[in-house]
Amino acid sequence: MNENLRETLLGGQSFSWREDENGLFSAVLNEKLYTIRGLEDAASDPFLYDYFDLGYDYEKAREAIASKDDILHQAVESTGTIRLLKQDHWIATISFILSQNNNIKRITGLYNRLSKRYGHEVAPGRYSFPTAEEMKGASEAELRALGTGFRAPFILDAIEKKDILSEIDPLPFDDAMAKLQTIKGIGPKVASCILIFSYQRREGFPMDVWMKKVMKEYYPDKDPSYFHPYEALSQQYLFSWIRAGS
DNA sequence: CACCAGGCCGTGC
DNA sequence: GCACGGCATGGT
Numbered sequence: 001m002n003e004n005l006r007e008t009l010l011g012g013q014s015f016s017w018r019e020d021e022n023g024l025f026s027a028v029l030n031e032k033l034y035t036i037r038g039l040e041d042a043a044s045d046p047f048l049y050d051y052f053d054l055g056y057d058y059e060k061a062r063e064a065i066a067s068k069d070d071i072l073h074q075a076v077e078s079t080g081t082i083r084l085l086k087q088d089h090w091i092a093t094i095s096f097i098l099s100q101n102n103n104i105k106r107i108t109g110l111y112n113r114l115s116k117r118y119g120h121e122v123a124p125g126r127y128s129f130p131t132a133e134e135m136k137g138a139s140e141a142e143l144r145a146l147g148t149g150f151r152a153p154f155i156l157d158a159i160e161k162k163d164i165l166s167e168i169d170p171l172p173f174d175d176a177m178a179k180l181q182t183i184k185g186i187g188p189k190v191a192s193c194i195l196i197f198s199y200q201r202r203e204g205f206p207m208d209v210w211m212k213k214v215m216k217e218y219y220p221d222k223d224p225s226y227f228h229p230y231e232a233l234s235q236q237y238l239f240s241w242i243r244a245g246s
Numbered sequence: 247c248a249c250c251a252g253g254c255c256g257t258g259c
Numbered sequence: 260g261c262a263c264g265g266c267a268t269g270g271t
């Protein structure tokens with residue numbers, strides 16, 4: 001089994017995780033500090049089993065994607081298995097609002113500053129990401145002071161409209177996309193990330209600056225439906241591949 | 247100094 | 260409908 005846990009956890013779908021000098025991954029989730037070395041440490045924990053989507057056959061998907069065309073074959077073979085995490089709706093929403101016109105390193109920094117400021121300490125020096133309720137009293141000036149910049153009013157709007165997040169699940173994909181985009185600062189790219197990495201919608205295909213490059217160069221006459229039924233996973237492999245230098 | 251980062255909003259046509 | 264500038268901040 002060739003799993004690329006580092007790419008899954010630190011490659012841009014979650015900003016909750018960090019890797020220490022011994023190769024251990026840790027994150028505060030579900031009011032607990034989780035520390036794992038590999039997926040085998042997650043299988044026995046019900047929360048992590050769900051979070052890591054362990055019930056899905058990623059090996060089968062990987063093979064299906066790799067056999068689709070030469071580019072996908074290269075992309076898949078360039079890395080180990082990438083999974084689609086099942087993250088908390090609120091955390092994913094704020095995370096990807098923070099992600100716009102930003103880079104992974106700085107997004108992670110903002111995530112941690114919000115946690116320290118509005119969350120609570122769960123283990124020494126480790127803070128939970130704040131719930132919408134915990135962020136309720138935040139002001140725009142305060143959020144800007146933490147470095148969120150022009151995204152500050154978007155976060156405030158998300159707090160205001162947090163109830164939307166519990167109404168997404170039953171909706172068809174396009175309706176779910178549209179509903180998420182009623183929150184300021186959420187456009188098509190951010191909405192698709194939220195749907196994939198929190199609502200298990202595998203038909204999402206986030207188009208960021210990297211993926212626009214991939215599509216223009218390798219799939220000029222194609223659109224995301226070409227990758228059906230593995231849109232999201234194909235996108236993850238292509239994203240990882242192009243970002244690593246193809 | 248420039249340009250970029252897992253984009254979106256407001257405006258103008 | 261599409262094109263464009265602006266936007267906070269930190270890194271290269």
